[in-house]
Amino acid sequence: MSKSAESDRHYEWQYLDLMREIWERGDERVDRTGVGTRSVFGAQMRFDLADGRMPxxxxxxxxxxxxxxxFLWFLTGDTNIRSLCEQGVQIWTDWPLDRYRRETGDDISREDFSARIVEDEEFAAQWGDLGPVYGKQWVDWPVHEPAGQGLFRLRPHGINQVADVVHSLRTNPGSRRHIVEGWNVAELDQMALPPCHKTYQFHVSGNRLNGLLYQRSCDVALGLPFNLWGAALFIRLLAQQCDLQPGELVWMGGDTHLYLNHADLVEAQLSREPQSDPRLAILRRPDTIFGYRIEDFEVSGYAPQGHLSAPVAV
Incomplete structure (x- = not known):
């Protein structure tokens, strides 16, 4: 395909091509969840974010x-699902729910568990925490400091990687160290799920801010659509805060897979063709990257086809 033809091609064909490659030629594997996957290793996609475009x-x-x-919850550093459940967001509920059922023997429904998390602060404190997942590492990476006699103590406030990247983009745009990392080896066993979208790196080219996301593990059917949006949103917020224009999102996947029990979703989605060109407007610029609210974002031109669902492998 010529360069001009490629530029005219709808951005979503990259995703559908990847899905088809995995489903038709991926290596069938036994995975941690026991569900089974088809997997490829080392995938890449690129998306232009100019003029409000989003993947x-x-x-x-x-x-x-x-x-x-x-994504805004990640920026708070919170690791408890309570504030998400209060907003009707159930992305992370399955992991603490699974732990609750295993440890108590109570086969509570997802809806009742989430409602109790919202209503009962003590219950939420006991059962709703995910450990030091994404947001904790992004804005409060733990640091130990000498405490005398060969001992070390945990510093009250860790490293805010996001704030540091904002500062470095503003003051040293040519740096090769604009990185936000979630893979804290020392704390992986304390996390409900080790970070999948683990490494973000940013690059300034002229007045354009580009970003790269590396995922060690990628659930293409359910997780990747959210991961692409989140990574592009990260670039958009950083660009606004640093007086830059959004450039390109480069996405890279390690173990990039489809679950075997997602067959109906995969086959239905591969039968469809992309059909609209959505744009994101950010309606306000807060004083810091940590000040955005959901009301600050508006999507236009989005005409998606019907919802497709599949079970989450915990």
Missing amino acids: LLTTKRVYWKTATRE
């Missing part, structure tokens, strides 16, 4: 507000 899938409905609420 929002149109061949099924992607709940971009839910994805945005999750």
Whole structure:
């Protein structure tokens, strides 16, 4: 395909091509969940974010507000699902629910568990925490400091990687160290789920801010649509805060897979064609990257095809 033809091609074909490659030629594997996957290793996609463009899938409905609420939650550093459940966001509920059922023997429904998390602060404190997942590492990476006699103590406030990246983009745009990392080896066993979208790196080219996301593990059917939105949103917020223009999102996947029990979703989605060109407007510029609210975002031109669902492998 010529360069001009490639530029005219709808951005979503990259995603559908990847899905088809995995489903038709991926290596069938036994995975941690026991469900089984088809997998490829080392995938890449690129998306232009100029003029409000976002990699929002149109061949099924992607709940971009839910994805945005999750991303804003990461920026708070919170690791308890209570504030998400209060907003009706259930992305992370399955992991603490699974732990609750295992440890108590109570086969509570997802809806009742989430409602109790919202209503009962003590219950939420006991059962709703995910450990030091994404947001904790992004804005409060723990640091130990000498405490005398060969001992070390945990510093009250850790490293805010996001704030540091904002500062470095503003003051040293040519740096090769604009990185936000979630893979804290020392704390992986304390996390409900080790970070899948683990490494973000940013690059300034002229007045354009580009971003790269590396995922060690990628659930293409359910997780990747949210991951693409979140990574593009990260670039958009950083660009606004640093007086830059959004450039390109480069996405890279390690173990990039489809679950075997997602067959109906995969086959239905591969039968569809992309059909709209959504744009994101950010309606307000708060004083810091930590000040955005869900009301600050508006999507236009989004005409997705019908919702497709599949079970989450916990």
